[in-house]
Amino acid sequence: MPKFPNPRTTIAATLSLVLLTGGCAYLSGGGGSAGADPDSPECEPYAQWQDIGGSVSIYASIRDEEAERLRRSWQKFIDCTGIDIQYEGSGEFEAQVQVKVDGGNAPDIAFFPQPGLLERFAASGDLVAAPESVQQLAEEGWSQDWLDYATIDGTLYATPLGANFKSFVWYSPTFFADNGYEVPQTWDELIELSDTIADDGVKPWCAGLESGDATGWPATDWIENVILRENGPEVYDQWVNHEIPFNDAKIAAAFDRADEILRNPDYVNGGFGNVQSIAITSFQEAGLPILDGECGMYLMGSFYAAQWPEGTEVSETGDVYAFNLPPINPEQGTPVMGGGEFVGAFSDRPEVVAVREYLATAEYANNRAAEGAWFSAHQGLDLEILEVPTDRLGAEILRDPDTVFRFDGSDLMPAEVGAGTFWRGMVNWINGEDTDATLDYIENSWSS
Amino acid sequence: MSTTQSSAAEEEGGRASSPVAPASGGPGVRVASPAASGSPGSRESAAARVRKRLSTTTASLVAIVIAALWTLPTAGLFISSFRPEQEIKTTGWWTMFTDPQLTLDNYREVLFSANQGQLASYFVNSFVITVPSTVFVVVLAALAAYALAWVNFPGRDWVFLGVFALQIVPLQMSLVPLLRFFSQGVTIGDVQVLPAWDLPGAFAFTNVWVAHTIFGLPLGIFLLHNFISQLPHSLFEAARVDGAGHGVLFRRVVLPLIVPALVSLAIFQFLWVWNDLLVALIFAGGDVSTAPLTVRLAELAGTRGNEWQRLTAGAFVSMVVPLIVFFALQRYFVRGLLAGSVKG
Incomplete structure (x- = not known):
């Protein structure tokens, strides 16, 4: 049994003090950007935002490397205007x-x-409507x-800010060329191609639903795409707004069409196994067998x-496209489905408005695009800047x-x-649940 | 992490399950151990029986199997953390034994890489958050527990009941009110009673400290109260006869006797604060100046989870400190686990 640990308390106290002062010193060391000459041509x-100053906090779900790219994309704005942007993802x-x-403790932006989330905050009166200037830029x-x-x-x-495109089918141009396959132009051609690939002994499709807490979402993209292409945007909007029930015959027809591919044991699951393996394969890994020629096609967003592992050539003639x-x-043409972020504000201070204006400009879209792995639906975006061909x-x-364009329905x-x-x-459906039972289950969970 | 804890605790628990309270060995105290006040006979034998059963070969085997099963995922994660990204993403960790490829890339990336991991900076934040939060809770809880146990004041039992009841309130319920308290202050009617806490720069940590202290205190007070209230009466009477006031009593008599309980509370609190994500997310914010390791770890995999191989190394970086703390103070931990739980 030790004596009352005087030394230990001393150590604990000193340690915390040292750490505290160390921490503070370390904190004050950071920050403090050099700032550019506001009159320089760059x-x-x-110029229009230069006399405002202040600081704006931004909160979003974008994190890690993409957050760094965001920070770099508005660095010049910060340097030239003196408006500081505190980003938190x-x-x-x-x-x-x-x-x-x-x-x-709402963020400024x-x-x-x-x-849907945006709408909730607008309805509760927390969001600030877009001022005239922002509205004009948006239009x-x-x-x-x-x-x-x-x-x-x-x-x-x-x-809107960034965008992603969720109607992409990923494939390997070299694999297609080697086997004489061609990119299908109609749904029938797509099924025909799938059959051909299957006859050649390769599973034409791969899929994966596993995504942590959000497991199942990749399959919703399938259904949404099919509904949109089969019935057009009006029916899609009705479905999303629950003006037609989830177990409507049109929706059931879309499920059946997806069924032809997703639950067809001849078609899936390239590189992983049987139909059931879809539910436990992560969406991040599901498309990778394309590179080894074990899977023909993979429906997944532009992101x-x-x-793809480093060194994969993404291009029209490369490893993947x-x-x-x-x-x-x-009759319905090719409506596309996608997603994106929207810039909403909880404050109307002049510097917040300035940042909103800046984020709505083509100038910003190009700055962000220059950082890579990003694109938007902005009309002024210079496509030449986009590095990844699929982004372009x-x-x-x-x-x-x-x-x-229609937004991802499940969002x-x-x-x-x-x-x-x-x-x-969708997970139960992949695991063999009856289509009608699945539709009824989802319909019954929709309260109004 | 939990693996090591539980298995080690189990093991030790078997040995330490004799009802002799740890405090009895206090430095140079001339009192009978608190155990004397219980009914040692029947307890002793019951405990001895349990102890005997727990130390048979079969029981040990079962314990070893459970421990191995329990440790396996963590071990796999540990091995994975040394494998190259491509290997982690395509094969299981066991392929390591047939095709060993080792690299420290994951650790380098999460710890130092300029704009990717930077765990090193968040590491400091975690310390700055955890150490004061632990110290505050231990100090305040010890004082409060002493007062509740040995200072006579009206309504004492009600206060204790209140503290006890507060443990039941889930902290999620108090997040929004507490955040509002920090960001808007307190207003009754139109009168601003307390101003908003507008804390610049490094002082933003104060919010997290206060939040963690508030959330940690009920259990701390409860635990220490049970411990302190079992100290023998005669001790206090003797000290009072010698002219000791409450201050001296607390410092010279109580504190030395409750060291094991204090240390175990400190470990509890340290681990809880160190591993906490929720409170940190809300009160510390997410940028590099105030966010702790856990917040950074949660976003380490990237917006779409494409960098999840980093989590292997990241998990072990964040695990190192709790492991050190645990192993360094292990013997107190086990003694402290029994604090207040075994009467007499």
């Missing part, structure tokens, strides 16, 4: 932003990945399809470009004035459905 685009964004707002920059998702009761609350999922119903393809399709539905029963239902 600061010219920022968290994987718990959806839950935390509510806590922060309730706790009176938040990037909402779901329009110049984005198509009405995009702005509609940020407009609540006729008021524009936010501007999958970051998953992507095509837009072909149309099903010729995605951006090109998204900003085409003739493109009909628009109430969270208990879109981020709950829809996901779980």
